[in-house]
Amino acid sequence: MHPAPDPEHALEVLTDLVRTDLEACNRLIVERMQSPVALIPQLAAHLVAAGGKRIRPLLTLAAARMCGHRGQRHVALAACVEFIHTATLLHDDVVDESALRRGAPSANAVFGNKPSVLVGDFLFARAFQVMVADGSLRVLDILATASATIAEGEVLQLVTQNDTGTTEEQYLQVIEGKTAALFAAATEIGAVVADRPPVEAEALREYGHCLGVAFQLVDDALDYSASQAALGKTVGDDFREGKITLPVLLAFGAADEAERGFWRRVLEDRDQAEGDLDRAIALMQSRGTLDATIRRARDYGARALAALSIFPDCPERRALAGIVEFCIARAR
Known part of the structure; x- marks a missing residue:
């Protein structure tokens, strides 16, 4: 058994392994973002220029190759996965009133909320055109279900926002919807x-x-512990929006009455003053909730690796294993 790639280089290893497929995928993304309505390619070009690791399409490409696929269907479907992801980002940034995305001004900050929502709709529609062209009802089912689940996760997050009575079960339901659903669909279609x-x-x-x-889970911990450059968005965004994430839930659960009063004021009442974010971080550190969140991420990482164990050892399997550690190592 070969060791998994070093986490610092795991993304590079995966990218190199499917580079030809990824280049074809990127060409298709650019091509399908074109429209005679000039604002659409302009806003799309802004998104492409902002970069992005393309983790989700990379998973589709590597999973398909690991499963022995030798055709080109996976390239178009990887582009489809990225369209769905990008559409959700556009909508999320409007909902969250985010000013930054990947360290650059978000599309809604540059173009406004209305164009961002409408171009997000365009990208969803493009994704479904690509799925229909593929012709597989099974693939269509997987990606359409994932799209609905993502929307449900986002709506549930909106409902639980600013509510310190949110349970861990509800929180997991949110992240399973808004994040895990597309990761799961991206890899499953590789086998299909x-x-x-x-x-x-x-x-x-x-x-x-x-x-x-x-x-x-790592992202939610980083919101309270990373630098802005490392996070690619403003540190403390979740706090300012009153999002109930696992570090907050654990801190609230372990809090004394005075601390609970603080959490209710800043999250439920959204009554935040200068220094409150620093106090929130200090409370999380004293209660060990950031470390606990990363430990939980490692538990899920171990489950991801165990799921790969049914596949024969190959470069793609090793690269997919490396991505697990890469995702968790961002918290260092």
Whole structure:
């Protein structure tokens, strides 16, 4: 058994492994973002220029190759996954009133909320055109279901926002919807296009699901512990919006009455003053909730690796294993 790639280089290893497919995928993304309505390619070009690791399409490409797919269907479907992801980002940034995305001004900050929502709709529509062109009802089912689940996760987050009575179960439901669903779909379709048996499709779905949960848990911890440059958005955004994430839930659960009063004031009442974010971080550190969140991410990472174990050792499997550690190592 070969060791998994070093987390610092795991993304590079995965990208190099499917580079030809990824280049074809990127060409298709740019091509399908074109429209005679000039604002659409302008806003799309802004998104492409902002970069992005393309983790989700990379998962589709690598999973398909690991499963022995030798055609090109996975390239278009990887582009489809990225369209769905980008559409949700556009909508999320409007809902969250985010000023930054990947360290650059967000599309809504540059173009306004209305164009961002409408171009997000355009990208969703493009994704479904690509799915229909693929012709597989199974693939259409997986990606359409994921799209609906993402929307449900976002709405549930809106409902639980500013509510310190939110349970861990509800929080997990949110992140399983808004993040893990697309990771799971992205990897599962790799097995479907390769016409692999259901047990392999389910294993890849489990891998993607657990990877997606781990990814979001780390993101939620980073919002209280990263630098702005490392996070690619403003540190403390979740705090300012009153989002109930696992570090907050654990801190609230361990809090004394005075601390609970603080959390209710800043999250439920949104009565925030200078220094409150620093106090929130200090409370999380004293209660160990950031470390606990990362430990939970590692548990999900271990489940993701276990799901890969049914596949024979190969470069793609090792690269997919490396991505698990890459996602968690961002918290260092």
